[in-house]
Amino acid sequence: MKTARLAAAVAFALAGLVHAQDTTPPPAPTPATPPSPATATPSATTAPALPAIENSVVKIFATVRRPDLYKPWAKQSPADVTGSGVIIEGRRILTNAHVVGYASQVEVQASQSGDKVPAKVIALARGLDLAVLELEDPSFFDKRPPVQRAAVLPDVREAVYAYGYPVGGNSLSTTRGIVSRVEFVGYGSFSSGLRIQIDAPINPGNSGGPVIAGDKMIGLAFSMATNAQNIGYVIPNEEIELFLKDVADGRYDGKPLLHDSTQTLENPALRQYLKLEKSVEGAMVHRPYKKDASWPLKEGDIITHIGEHAVDNQGMVKLGSNLRVRFQYRIQQVAKNGKVPMTIVRGGKPMQVEVPASGPRPLLIPDLNGGYPSYFVYGPVAFTRATTEFMAFLLGSSGAMAAYSFNDSPLVTHLGDSPEGAREELVVISSPFFPHKLVTGYSNRFGSVVDTVNGVKIRSLAHLVSTLRDLKDEHVVFKFDQRYGETMILPRKAALDATEGILSDNGIRTQGSEDMMKVWGGK
CATH class of the missing domain: 2.40.10.120 (Thrombin, subunit H)
Known part of the structure; x- marks a missing residue:
């Protein structure tokens, strides 16, 4: 999907x-x-x-x-x-x-x-x-x-x-x-x-x-x-x-949003399974935003009203006398103090709940949101974090999409996921290798997601930079998160020694973006 x-x-x-x-x-x-x-x-x-x-x-x-x-x-x-x-x-x-x-x-x-x-x-x-x-x-x-x-x-x-x-x-x-x-x-x-x-x-x-x-x-x-x-x-x-x-x-915070997934209630078998009276109309929660017990919406809840506005079986609300729109429209009108009042039916009984609403949820693959990408160059390899803009650039053809899907790339399989403790963002090789003998014989890893470095699971671009900074091993071992893909091994000291010349040859002024250079410098 x-x-x-x-x-x-x-x-x-x-x-x-x-x-x-x-x-x-x-x-x-x-x-x-x-x-x-x-x-x-x-x-x-x-x-x-x-x-x-x-x-x-x-x-x-x-x-x-x-x-x-x-x-x-x-x-x-x-x-x-x-x-x-x-x-x-x-x-x-x-x-x-x-x-x-x-x-x-x-x-x-x-x-x-x-x-x-x-x-x-x-x-x-x-x-x-x-x-x-x-x-x-x-x-x-x-x-x-x-x-x-x-x-x-x-x-x-x-x-x-x-x-x-x-x-x-x-x-x-x-x-x-x-x-x-x-x-x-x-x-x-x-x-x-x-x-x-x-x-x-x-x-x-x-x-x-x-x-x-x-x-x-x-x-x-x-x-x-x-x-x-x-x-x-x-x-x-x-x-x-x-x-x-x-x-x-002076700051844009964004509109309140409901992050729970819902579906329509038109199907007769679905309604029969839920034991709904004919008079009950609304949208069914099929995936709550959070699964902990304190979250007010549960799987199978029927949202019948947003505030005082009735939701029909197509998940629509009336707007004026001759217009219907998706019920999410009413959230921006009725939300107060970060909460949306709703009427739901659970187990056949109506009840009132207040559901937390917030701006866009954090994403593993976020937008640049008007900024410029962070990056870091290590020897003949440049790294960046995956963003939706990078994804559109990388997967802008059906052939590229098919290739990354077949390779089980996290750029596809984790699209829409939220960050978690083990992985805050996806770190990718941002461009083809710079010409250098250190990568002789390796396939182009452009667009590959870094999985581990010397056995350390990479959580973010900053974590990659700090891991490379603190390594003392003779070799740096990169493994990538995909079905097919080589292991890339670079001699650590040779990669460090080659970096300055590679930057100069390619007209790159600094080894990394300002935020990554602070990490590299131990700040």
Whole structure:
């Protein structure tokens, strides 16, 4: 199941959605199974007067340097990207995280202006693809008002207008469409939220631009489908409000999440086995997040209500009179003090419980989350920790996926696992061996997960570095965690002596990232 899940995620990232900026973006969010589209009466919304919007929509120029996952000691070459942004309250600009992520320089240009004003990122949430900018010159906002945001979701089939600066021109662009559906989906980086689908064209460069219904903004354009025509996606105001509230203290903590796994209650045999009355509807807990006795949810519990909101047999809750979304949507609304009130049925009896909710759970293979990879070079071998970005880079083809699956690599078999005491993260060889006689005759171990070094089970990259640092043996014996794979033995002193020359030959300034060099130095 994990292999299939990863394959689907990689395939979708390559072919399903792209962000609407004018250079190749990072992988798109993974969608969840969509609910049935809602229906509503179409409205006769007209486009707001252009000057009212024109003054509040800006073009964003960013110079970005993303990580080089193949060479973790380096960054990719600088790339210039453009996107859109919208002025919001507090003399700030709202845009997408993928427009300004990894940016070394950000500038903002107003419509009909030749000046570019320096800006800096003051808040960013990669999972929800939102970011807030602050300008060096606050007078920029003196004659440029914030766009007002609607307090409610738009109706399905309501007319909308997308504003932004797509490629192909320099002036503000407007496209018209309707709301196709509203759903609760996975955005990426293990974040979920509401998403609006529209049929107004969203083109590269539109990312971060407002989508307007009537005279108010209903959300922020952020991506488009590449395998269909005129399907664009919008982050609705509700998600924006939660994000802005979260970052008010200068830090993004993330939305409360429920980590227990559930399934639907549609199957008659399942309901009969559980001895459920016909009147009982909800979602069944099939794998609690924790198995200890104190955890409030148990296997076989039926979640019938999230707060006061009834859950149906498809695991959906009503949102308004004509829309249903996954019940997880209500968690972000009802969670208080880190707990979610629920009504469950256990053993045929209803009961009230409070389930702890938190941000994304720790993962054995985490996201970089806007950072650069840690690394360490030892002789002709470079090591790094496995991340979801490295995985997408490594397993970006069906052939690679099949090979790693067949080899029983932990990169596949432990996808989605949480860290544990014996293994906090996966340590991998980040790139092919550097040319050197010390690795003559060995097969390329690029992408292999280190299992042991001289019999010591490796828990993390820092643990690998400290183990190598403290070794006194004549040889260093590397064994890898996979079905097929050689044992690699290096003469310890020769590997240490060769490292400096290898770094110099390959233009690598330091043997390791700053955090790993502290470990190597015994700090």
